[in-house]
Amino acid sequence: MNLKIQQFVIIITFILFASCKESTSTLSKIDAKYIAIDSSFVEIDSIENFVAPYRKRVDQILDSTLAYAPKMLTKTDGTYNTSAGNLMADIILEEANPIFKSRAGKDIDFVLMNHGGIRSIISKGKVSARTAYEVMPFENSIVVVELSGKSVLEMIDFLVNSKRAHPIAGMQIILDANNKLASLKIQGKAFDKNRNYHVATSNYLVTGGDNMGFFKGMLGTTDTDYLIRNAMIDYFSKVDTVRSVVDDRFYKQQ
Amino acid sequence: MERRKFIKNTSTAAIASLSGLSLNSCLGDSKKHITILHTNDVHSHIDTFPKDHSEFPNLGGLARRAVLVDSIRKENKNTLLFDAGDIFQGTPYFNFYGGELEFKLMSMLKYDAATIGNHDFDNGLNGLYAQLPHAKFELLSANYDFSNTLMNGHTKPYKTYNCDGIKIGVYGIGIGLEGLVSKKLYKETVYLDPYEIALDSERKLKEEEQCDLVICLSHLGYEYEAWEKRPDDLTLASKTDYTNLIIGGHTHTFLDKPTIVRNSKDKEVLVNQVGCFGINLGRIDFYFDSSKNSIANGVSINV
Numbered sequence: 001m002n003l004k005i006q007q008f009v010i011i012i013t014f015i016l017f018a019s020c021k022e023s024t025s026t027l028s029k030i031d032a033k034y035i036a037i038d039s040s041f042v043e044i045d046s047i048e049n050f051v052a053p054y055r056k057r058v059d060q061i062l063d064s065t066l067a068y069a070p071k072m073l074t075k076t077d078g079t080y081n082t083s084a085g086n087l088m089a090d091i092i093l094e095e096a097n098p099i100f101k102s103r104a105g106k107d108i109d110f111v112l113m114n115h116g117g118i119r120s121i122i123s124k125g126k127v128s129a130r131t132a133y134e135v136m137p138f139e140n141s142i143v144v145v146e147l148s149g150k151s152v153l154e155m156i157d158f159l160v161n162s163k164r165a166h167p168i169a170g171m172q173i174i175l176d177a178n179n180k181l182a183s184l185k186i187q188g189k190a191f192d193k194n195r196n197y198h199v200a201t202s203n204y205l206v207t208g209g210d211n212m213g214f215f216k217g218m219l220g221t222t223d224t225d226y227l228i229r230n231a232m233i234d235y236f237s238k239v240d241t242v243r244s245v246v247d248d249r250f251y252k253q254q
Numbered sequence: 255m256e257r258r259k260f261i262k263n264t265s266t267a268a269i270a271s272l273s274g275l276s277l278n279s280c281l282g283d284s285k286k287h288i289t290i291l292h293t294n295d296v297h298s299h300i301d302t303f304p305k306d307h308s309e310f311p312n313l314g315g316l317a318r319r320a321v322l323v324d325s326i327r328k329e330n331k332n333t334l335l336f337d338a339g340d341i342f343q344g345t346p347y348f349n350f351y352g353g354e355l356e357f358k359l360m361s362m363l364k365y366d367a368a369t370i371g372n373h374d375f376d377n378g379l380n381g382l383y384a385q386l387p388h389a390k391f392e393l394l395s396a397n398y399d400f401s402n403t404l405m406n407g408h409t410k411p412y413k414t415y416n417c418d419g420i421k422i423g424v425y426g427i428g429i430g431l432e433g434l435v436s437k438k439l440y441k442e443t444v445y446l447d448p449y450e451i452a453l454d455s456e457r458k459l460k461e462e463e464q465c466d467l468v469i470c471l472s473h474l475g476y477e478y479e480a481w482e483k484r485p486d487d488l489t490l491a492s493k494t495d496y497t498n499l500i501i502g503g504h505t506h507t508f509l510d511k512p513t514i515v516r517n518s519k520d521k522e523v524l525v526n527q528v529g530c531f532g533i534n535l536g537r538i539d540f541y542f543d544s545s546k547n548s549i550a551n552g553v554s555i556n557v
Contacts, residue, residue: 026543027466027541028554031541032536035322036313037322037533041322044321046362047320048317062346139376207433
């Protein structure tokens with residue numbers, strides 16, 4: 001009797017376990033949604049307190065005044081060149097040339113950037129490192145590319161047809177009334193299609209960004225390992241006043 | 255006699271309790287509930303956006319996300335939290351601290367795992383490696399072969415989790431680095447075919463690890479035009495056999511609800527992505543039934 005009960009228990013147990021195994025968990029229902037992290041959630045103090053010293057240090061450094069802008073600078077105040085674009089291109093020429101010269105023994109001939117790469121205006125008033133982060137949030141660095149005269153002409157073609165004020169420095173482009181190239185000067189000298197030129201630009205554009213196809217024909221590159229943003233911060237630290245205006249580096253004759 | 259009676263009683267009790275147990279565990283009353291929470295492309299956005307921000311006014315913020323995650327964990331202790339990559343880059347916190355704060359805070363929120371996005375290479379392999387001590391969660395990547403780099407041994411292709419008897423397998427899939435990340439940064443990282451590796455990973459998780467639920471953390475991107483010839487999550491989903499959910503990233507796609515894709519066996523796969531910058535938290539609840547007839551009924555998906 002005793003033995004039989006024991007056997008019965010064992011058998012039942014086995015059957016139950018076996019049946020359990022047979023009907024393992026099966027996915028029956030899925031609910032999905034997203035939850036917006038809005039002001040209905042009150043911040044956890046422990047996280048806030050943890051972040052506070054990190055934030056304080058960032059704010060101290062980013063918000064300390066480096067220079068002063070007497071006027072707002074924007075990339076929308078000109079058709080062929082703009083105050084913010086000219087500032088950015090001029091800064092790159094000035095700050096990157098010593099690095100290029102020490103590495104390649106040559107000077108940068110001119111600068112080409114992209115209009116879309118300027119992400120913010122520079123407000124009138126104090127200029128800080130945060131300004132540079134706003135204008136240039138990306139980790140793009142300055143590279144110097146060697147282009148043939150033919151590639152430079154393709155580049156000019158691109159600039160004439162793009163209808164956007166891509167920032168340039170170190171060159172002057174004048175169009176006639178029919179949008180044809182009337183004059184092209186690089187470093188104050190007439191363009192020579194038989195020589196090569198060194199153009200400083202963003203690594204983003206060289207690797208195919210903004211469809212600047214003429215970089216495909218490049219003859220060589222030199223990395224400066226210098227972030228565009230850092231060039232801006234270094235420039236802001238050096239000058240007292242940040243000035244830039246729409247000028248005659250690229251215009252159309254009436 | 256007394257002894258025999260005792261044994262008889264206890265045996266009956268044992269049978270009764272076993273039957274009870276079987277009723278609980280086998281006959282369908284015991285729904286099991288797993289909650290999966292996810293973010294992607296947070297890009298170092300630790301603070302809430304300012305109230306005057308033109309795109310995301312007063313939205314996001316890690317301290318708020320922490321409250322939300324906490325409350326969901328209290329509601330269901332069988333909750334897992336994942337991130338689909340691009341943890342780094344986007345605010346000065348990254349430029350200043352190199353990702354230390356991001357990893358520390360994700361650890362405080364008890365993230366279970368993350369996959370690696372292209373921007374997580376922005377300070378190079380050295381930069382990522384330097385932050386590893388701050389990450390108390392797993393970095394999952396099945397198709398970045400780090401063997402010849404200093405990241406070797408610091409990531410896993412997949413990981414399994416046991417929640418309330420449900421085995422969950424999670425694998426990571428990354429985006430092609432060439433043309434997106436400078437070679438200087440990713441160095442000798444070898445990129446393996448994402449589709450091939452995904453199929454291999456999900457098969458291991460289903461057939462060898464016997465997982466009940468298979469999840470992919472992908473940084474491929476939601477969808478590309480055919481001419482771009484770039485692998486994406488929608489295509490990946492259609493090729494899989496076992497994956498239940500793809501948690502995506504990279505394309506900063508704000509989906510109102512997960513997209514349901516038919517896999518190679520004509521079964522449903524969920525593809526989800528919650529935009530970027532920690533604006534939203536994704537929540538997917540999986541309910542498991544132990545009754546046999548659930549197989550016949552199929553899975554009801556409420557999105």
